[in-house]
Amino acid sequence: MALTVVITGASAGIGRATARMFGARGADVALIARGWAGLQAAADEVEESGARALPLRADVADHRQVEHAAEAAEEALGPIDVWVNSAFTSVFAPFTEIEPDEYARVTDVTYLGFVNGTRAALKRMVPRDHGTVVQVGSALGDRSVPLQSAYCGAKHAVNGFTSSIRTELRHRRSRVHITVVQMPAVNTPQFSWVRSRLPDHPQPVPPVYQPEVAARAVLHAADRPRRKQYYVGASTLATVLANKAAPALLDRYLARTGFDSQQERGLRQETREGNLWHPADAAPGTDHGAHGVFDDRAHARSPQAALARRPALVSGALAGAAAGAAGLVAWRRRGRRPGTAAPWERAG
Template sequence: MAKTVVITGASAGVGRAAARMFGRRGDSVALPGRGEAGLEAAAEEVRALGGRALVLPVDVADAERVEAAAERVEAELGPIDVWVNVAFATVFAPVTEISAAEYRRVMEVSYLGFVHGTQAALSRMLARGKGAIVQVGSALAYRAIPLQSAYCAAKHAIKGFTESLRCELLHQDSGVKVTMVQLPALNTPQFDWVKSRLPRRPQPVPPIYQPEVAARAIVFAADHPERKEFWVGAMTVATLLADRLAPALVDRYLAATGYASQQTGEKRDPREPANLWEPVDDEEGHDFGAHGRFDARAHRVSPQVWLSQHRRLATVGVAAGLAGVAWLASAVTR
């Protein structure tokens, strides 16, 4: 049965890939976010794949506009069945090079944007006693890395917010469910528009996955929101286990490798546009799509997604994580 799905930040990257997959199922997909060129292109793709689409130019940092967007979704597409929070903005730089205003902006979009979307969904779902909210998180919600303090702080905050909400919904014995999808490094356009003060061009920390890997996990999570969370990418599990077993070792490892692993060999052009304050696709009507510039290095499948969908084989995932811990320890001590 077709559903009404809201995806924030679907103009590009993971949100764009997820919109396509929901559209292919015949769902009605609402697209609130910045970047009208990307949103319009996403809507065309959803319609071409057999779904309905509604473009809603909204900055998720504005709670009133998010609420108004939700109202319009229900008026035009019907009751919201699934709300997926994806939208974010960030800054790549050391802590000392990020201004207070930039930290505030990142939190307003990347954390409060999730809060605003969740509250808009809850105000409608709770009365009906059903619905699913999917928070798109990151392995960095568990283990922070250098040069991404703003993003890591937002993802940690989302995790705390979601865990509190889950307990409240259980207390109320509500039929509304909330789940998280923790993502690895992905090949998305963010590395071409992120606000950066790094000397070289930013890149995702390998191993890198295609956004469709994340999108498949999001769609599955939307259909199985009773599960607490879904992990994408085996190294996300290895990172979590390593940080729990040997946090000081992980700190030293990231101190030694975290700067180089997040930059390519190319010098960054300081004139490159950044989407922290304004969307970059509206400047020239450019549609960035779902993929970034790392197609040649990105994996199209993730065993961890499959394991998340088949919990009886989760022990295999744990074993893989422990193997990753052993590899990490050996890498640091070599």
């Protein structure tokens, strides 16, 4: 029997690539997004693989629309087995240049959209004691960067919210699972249609991966959801570890490099208004596909993906980083005396 999968943000980027891969597996896929051109194109790709597709226009910031979409998905395709939250929006600008209503909108979509999707999924999964929710997270949910404060704040909130829900499910001994896939920089159309007040075109900070790398990780997490989170790309794991070991040093580094590294000089952005309030693919012929404009620098594979399938190695690396950070803090508190070695300098 085919799985029934619901994906928010399915019209482009990671959501689009994930829908295509689930369809290739034979899963029936309900696709949720605001625009129509991308949704219809994504549905066509799923159906080309022989699976059923159901495009559903909905704004994930509105819990009523998400609930109606979930009802429509189950009525047409059957009980939902997997729900993937991927929809988001953002504003690239210093915090002081982001208007309050813009900040609220990013939060409503990028954080509360995940809350609304999770609520609709669990409403159906918990009574059946079956199902999996996969949150598409980000390295920026562990380590914030300049110019993306609204997005970073929302992704941090997703992590905290998901951890709380996970413990509640465990408390009730539920067989419903919830997990997060922490993503690296991905070549999606967001950098062309995001609202921006930067002088140059927004860009992902290298290394950049293709959406298919992210999508494979989402499918893997849906298959093996018992881990609380997965890390995709060596850069994601390195960012998490560096932030645990030396957050102040990382602050200084990002303050020095974070503005220039997120802009591509000489590249013209299609629109600075972006898709914050209105979808970028509302009109026919405006489908953006899964990929952004950085194909020439994006990696189609991630060697670190193998590491993501080895929980013991990841846990060991994180535990080692935490221990190192604790030793560093203790050493700093004591104050370094002449001839005293730092924790990482000691032999044995």
